Amino acid sequence: MASVDDACAMTAALLAQRTPDGSICPSEVARGLAAADASPFLDWRDAMPTVHAAVDRLVSAGSVRLSWKGKPLPARSGPYRIRRGE
Helix, strand or coil, rough: CCCHHHHHHHHHHHHHCCCCEEEECHHHHHHHHCCCCCCCCCCCCCCCCHHHHHHHHHHCCCCCEEEEEEEECCCCCCCCEEEEEC
């Protein structure tokens, strides 16, 4: 079963595949979770609450930072992109 820990790990793995200043969309994390073997999610949209919880945890820990259209976001709100933390 996919958990918040799984979503944190998927986020880290996807960011590791990007350039140091690259970003990912939270839907990429959800799609990865939904595609995993034995996924409890019927489709990637069902995984979004788990992804949001993971992002909130990672932001609090300073592991990631958020932005939208190049502008930093202090917290998850509306559409956002995920980048590596400082």
